[in-house]
Amino acid sequence: MADTIARASALEGRFLNADGLTLVRAEPAARLSLRAPKTAIKSLSKALGLDLPERPKTSSAKDGRAALWLGPDEWLVIDENQADLAGACASVAEFHSAVDVSHRNTAVLVSGARVETVLNAGCPQDLSLDAFPVCACSRTVFGKAEVILWRTGADAFRVECWRSFSDYVFMLLEQATRDR
Amino acid sequence: MLLIHCPYCEEDRPELEFRHAGEAHIARPENMAELSDEEFERFFFIRSNPKGIVYERWRHIHGCARFFNAARDTVSDRFLATYKTGEPKPDLGKGK
Numbered sequence: 001m002a003d004t005i006a007r008a009s010a011l012e013g014r015f016l017n018a019d020g021l022t023l024v025r026a027e028p029a030a031r032l033s034l035r036a037p038k039t040a041i042k043s044l045s046k047a048l049g050l051d052l053p054e055r056p057k058t059s060s061a062k063d064g065r066a067a068l069w070l071g072p073d074e075w076l077v078i079d080e081n082q083a084d085l086a087g088a089c090a091s092v093a094e095f096h097s098a099v100d101v102s103h104r105n106t107a108v109l110v111s112g113a114r115v116e117t118v119l120n121a122g123c124p125q126d127l128s129l130d131a132f133p134v135c136a137c138s139r140t141v142f143g144k145a146e147v148i149l150w151r152t153g154a155d156a157f158r159v160e161c162w163r164s165f166s167d168y169v170f171m172l173l174e175q176a177t178r179d180r
Numbered sequence: 181m182l183l184i185h186c187p188y189c190e191e192d193r194p195e196l197e198f199r200h201a202g203e204a205h206i207a208r209p210e211n212m213a214e215l216s217d218e219e220f221e222r223f224f225f226i227r228s229n230p231k232g233i234v235y236e237r238w239r240h241i242h243g244c245a246r247f248f249n250a251a252r253d254t255v256s257d258r259f260l261a262t263y264k265t266g267e268p269k270p271d272l273g274k275g276k
Contacts, residue, residue, distance in 0.1 A: 056189045056244070071244035072188050124181055124194035138189075141196050141242045 010106045010163040014170055021112030021177045023170065026158060029107070032077040032085040033099045034067075040094035047092050048077060048085070059137045059150060068137040068150055076101075076148060076160065106163045108170055111156035114177075119149070119157060121176030129154060143172045182257070184238070187264045188246045201237040203227050204249040205269065231255060235269055238262070 011025040034052075036044055045051045050062040053069045060067050064080040077085055082102075089098040110118065116127040122143035126132065137150040145165040150158040161169045182195040209215060209223055228234070234254055239247045250262040251272060261270045 056191070071246055074245065124196050139243055139245070140193075146242050 010166045011108070011170055016174050016177060018177055019112075019114070019180065021110070021114055021118055023173050023177065024109050025170075026107035026109050027080065028082065029102065030079040030082045030085050031100070031102045031105050031160075032075075032079075032089070033101045034075045034077055034089070034096065035073055035098075036075075036094070036096035037073055040092065040096045043092045043094050044089060044096060047088050049088075057132075057136045057138050059135050061135070066150070068148065070137075070139050070148070078160075104162055105160050106166045107161070108159045108166070108173060109152075109156065110159055110173060111153070113155055115155050115157055118173065118176045119159075121179065122172050123147075123149065125149075127151075142169055145169050145172075182259075184250070184259055185262045186240045186243060186246075187248050187262050188244045189240065193240070193243055197240060197242040199239045199241045201239045201247060204235040204237045233260065233272065237265075 009028060014023070014025055016023040034044065041052050041054065048065070048067065050065055050067055051060050052067050052075055053060050056069060058069050065083070066078045068076045068078070070076055079085055086098050086100045089096065112118075119127055119142070123140055125138065125140050127149075132138075132149075132151055134151050134154055137148065139146065139148050141147070142159065142161070145161055145168055147169060148160040150160065152158050159169065159173070183192040184195055184198050185192050206223070209219075215223070231254060234252055236250050236252055237247055238250050239245070247265050248262055249265060249267070251260040251270060252258065253260060260272050263270055
């Protein structure tokens with residue numbers, strides 16, 4: 001009889017609710033690393049059903065799908081309903097690159113009144129609401145790991161990181177939560 | 181911590197997000213195969229390394245990931261200007 005192998009996602013079962021802060025692993029989602037020149041933005045926006053943001057540090061979201069601006073020609077598209085994002089872009093004739101990175105990334109949802117302080121334990125950016133408003137997003141560093149921060153609410157962030165760094169990121173967030 | 185202005189992100193960002201990428205405005209010779217060893221050495225290895233203002237390439241590697249150019253004073257470590265790749269050296273004015 002063959003043994004069955006159960007797939008364990010990164011950060012499965014990890015959770016922390018302490019000192020008014022909640023850390024929880026985000027549900028699995030489809031993710032797309034999208035690179036495209038200006039000429040393809042219009043058709044890609046149409047194919048994905050949301051406008052790709054063109055201003056630095058901005059995002060757009062609609063029906064569980066979001067596009068985060070990472071660079072002048074680079075976006076991270078996240079679909080919480082696990083839709084086939086690469087397939088949606090396949091019909092676009094203009095030159096672009098769409099790579100499925102659903103399993104490369106995982107995310108931690110961080111929320112609570114002290115969220116800025118906790119993230120600033122590892123991230124040197126100014127995360128005040130003036131400098132980093134709701135819906136803002138940015139690739140940055142968190143401790144020694146590269147992460148993508150996306151502010152989903154005044155006191156809530158989604159921290160996207162590579163799954164191989166996720167244990168480190170989660171532990172550092174836990175440590176920062178407990179440090180007062 | 182040093183704040184560096186990224187011309188693509190259009191704001192000041194912490195230096196941890198950046199990586200130095202060598203001297204800027206070095207044009208790769210078009211007749212590479214015809215260069216003598218001395219000429220190749222000059223192009224490939226020899227850098228100006230002045231005390232004062234240098235023009236450097238930097239990469240916002242943990243941000244927008246773009247390369248850009250910066251004018252920096254090696255004495256004070258102050259960034260005098262940053263500008264997009266392909267743009268000419270900025271006029272830094274007198275007294276700087």
